[in-house]
Amino acid sequence: MTTQTYTGSCHCGDVKFEVDLDLAEGGGKCNCSICRKTRNWSASVKPDAFRLLSDTAATTDYFRNGVVHWPFCKTCGVRPYGYGDIPEAGGPFVSVQLACLDDVDSQALAEAPVRYANGRDNDWWHEPSDAEKAFL
Numbered sequence: 001m002t003t004q005t006y007t008g009s010c011h012c013g014d015v016k017f018e019v020d021l022d023l024a025e026g027g028g029k030c031n032c033s034i035c036r037k038t039r040n041w042s043a044s045v046k047p048d049a050f051r052l053l054s055d056t057a058a059t060t061d062y063f064r065n066g067v068v069h070w071p072f073c074k075t076c077g078v079r080p081y082g083y084g085d086i087p088e089a090g091g092p093f094v095s096v097q098l099a100c101l102d103d104v105d106s107q108a109l110a111e112a113p114v115r116y117a118n119g120r121d122n123d124w125w126h127e128p129s130d131a132e133k134a135f136l
């Protein structure tokens with residue numbers, strides 16, 4: 001595993017972060033209600049690999065399901081990261097939107113593997129159908 005430090009932000013720049021991750025590990029897409037509607041493609045890291053460089057006051061926290069916080073920028077609405085603590089999935093984590101990384105090499109992003117999960121049915125270790133995967 002070769003981690004690299006990336007910077008990321010929302011669209012307007014009010015939310016900024018730094019994250020250490022290995023793009024070769026790829027990111028996850030899922031068909032649960034929020035991932036599907038936001039076309040989420042994200043990589044999960046341990047909290048100490050994520051540094052928020054802006055004030056949390058720039059975001060509104062969206063915590064509808066009581067499991068994962070999905071703060072979004074109050075100004076532009078972009079949702080650069082989420083965080084939570086799911087013991088069955090390894091404990092505390094931060095999930096970073098790969099599309100919000102600013103200094104990432106396009107080729108490296110194109111080669112990053114995509115892992116699909118059937119979150120809608122709480123069946124996290126299996127992929128949704130090919131038709132569903134096509135629009136995640």
Ligand SMILES: [Zn+2]
Pocket residue numbers: 010011012013014015073074075076077078
């Ligand atoms: Zn913004």
